[in-house]
Amino acid sequence: MTRRYFIKILVSLFGLIFIANFSLIKRILFKKYTIAFKPDAYPGGLKSIDPKAVLLSTKWKG
Amino acid sequence: MLVQCELCPKGCIILPGHRGECRIRINLDGKLTAVTYGYPCSLHVDPVEKKPLFHFFPGSRILSLATVGCNLHCKFCQNWEISQADPENVEAFYLPPESLPKTASSYDCRLIAYTYTDPVAFYEYTLDSCRASKKAGIKNVLVTAGYLNTPPLKELYAFSDAANIDLKAYSDSFYQQICGGSLKPVLNALVLAKEMGVWLEVTNLIIPTLNDSDKDIQALCQWMKTNLGKDTPLHFSRFFPMYLMQNLPPTPSRTLEKAFQIAKSVGLDYVYIGNLSTKNGENTFCPNCRKKLIQRDRYVILENNLEKGQCPGCQTKIPGVWS
Numbered sequence A: 001m002t003r004r005y006f007i008k009i010l011v012s013l014f015g016l017i018f019i020a021n022f023s024l025i026k027r028i029l030f031k032k033y034t035i036a037f038k039p040d041a042y043p044g045g046l047k048s049i050d051p052k053a054v055l056l057s058t059k060w061k062g
Numbered sequence B: 001m002l003v004q005c006e007l008c009p010k011g012c013i014i015l016p017g018h019r020g021e022c023r024i025r026i027n028l029d030g031k032l033t034a035v036t037y038g039y040p041c042s043l044h045v046d047p048v049e050k051k052p053l054f055h056f057f058p059g060s061r062i063l064s065l066a067t068v069g070c071n072l073h074c075k076f077c078q079n080w081e082i083s084q085a086d087p088e089n090v091e092a093f094y095l096p097p098e099s100l101p102k103t104a105s106s107y108d109c110r111l112i113a114y115t116y117t118d119p120v121a122f123y124e125y126t127l128d129s130c131r132a133s134k135k136a137g138i139k140n141v142l143v144t145a146g147y148l149n150t151p152p153l154k155e156l157y158a159f160s161d162a163a164n165i166d167l168k169a170y171s172d173s174f175y176q177q178i179c180g181g182s183l184k185p186v187l188n189a190l191v192l193a194k195e196m197g198v199w200l201e202v203t204n205l206i207i208p209t210l211n212d213s214d215k216d217i218q219a220l221c222q223w224m225k226t227n228l229g230k231d232t233p234l235h236f237s238r239f240f241p242m243y244l245m246q247n248l249p250p251t252p253s254r255t256l257e258k259a260f261q262i263a264k265s266v267g268l269d270y271v272y273i274g275n276l277s278t279k280n281g282e283n284t285f286c287p288n289c290r291k292k293l294i295q296r297d298r299y300v301i302l303e304n305n306l307e308k309g310q311c312p313g314c315q316t317k318i319p320g321v322w323s
Helices: A003-029 A053-056 B097-106 B121-136 B152-159 B172-179 B183-195 B214-227 B253-266
Strands: A032-034 B002-003 B023-027 B031-034 B041-048 B061-066 B111-114 B140-144 B163-166 B199-208 B232-238 B273-274 B292-297 B302-304
Touching: A032 B031, B002 B023, B002 B031, B031 B121, B041 B163, B061 B097, B097 B111, B097 B121, B111 B121, B121 B140, B121 B152, B163 B183, B172 B183, B172 B273, B183 B199, B183 B214, B199 B214, B199 B253, B214 B253, B253 B273
Parallel strands: A032 B002, B061 B111, B111 B140, B140 B163, B163 B199, B199 B232, B232 B273
Antiparallel strands: B023 B031, B041 B061, B292 B302
16 A cells, blocks of 8 residues: 555545544534524514504505 | 524524524524514515415405514515514514414404515414414415425425415525525425425516526526426516615516516416516416406406306316415
8 A cells, every 4th residue: 555545545534533523523512403492582672563553554455 | 502503404503692694593591592483573464466476365465474584695685674684673563473363353364474574584483373373264374485494394384375485596506695595495495385285476586687587587487387387376576776786777677578478488377577567467367268367456456357266268277276
């Protein structure tokens, strides 16, 4: 085996170990969510629903 | 603790106290929290034609709502003031999902649209609202870019009656450069809607110099015909300079008319032109005998000749949900 091939194999091996470890690290470090939790409060300001404001938002009455 | 949001293809990894790309999914104490759940910032009564949906309860009123936030960042966004805003900068109402059917009924609406920004960004609120509304006999409509992972999308479609999905271009580079997304998840969302029996209409906003070439339009129409069928309505929409794309002119009417002709020549049966008043761009014709079935002017139905969803001339069944 030439020195060049030996280096190639070594680099590939390191690459594989890195990828394997990365997904392992990801699994340990990250908590995965698809569905998020509901909030305790809204971060922006709140306004009450004014029915007139809603209906006036369109002149279209159907 | 870092969290990863697996809702959309972006898969944001979020540091404590930080937020995902949609700005509304925040890592609070190691828990991914949808901070706009139950807090819409926009609530309007619209005609269903405005969504646009032309083959779904024509002429109906539709309660339309949105919260802040979007998982795409389209440079031409027409609602960027709310889609690209942080929730702490926008006022909202408190309207929990269980109150929504009653609110819709009080405005004489039997349809609810999750729209303006993107309902997939405020996913949990959309899903719970769809569940509550369906239980109350109200139809749910999604107006979305369809940029969502398949498992949550399947769950949402199960409670949805119709969707207008924005196919912004049939080009991955367009999605990457202009919208900050990718094409494939959108195509999957379109096919899945069709497979799951959700009534589907497609919108394509034509933007001068970006997605208006004959080749682009031809490819989009061909993909639609092959994968969604020739009877899926396609709406070509006129672009107006907005947000980060104020350097471009509005789409010329001849471009939209040309797109209309291309779609027709590819073989799509129901093609419409939106955001522009044209002679026949908003009307529905029978694909068999060419009789005018529905005449529209912007959002107003001037004439509806359909009889039980059929052409009165040749009895061809017109696809859609008519009553």
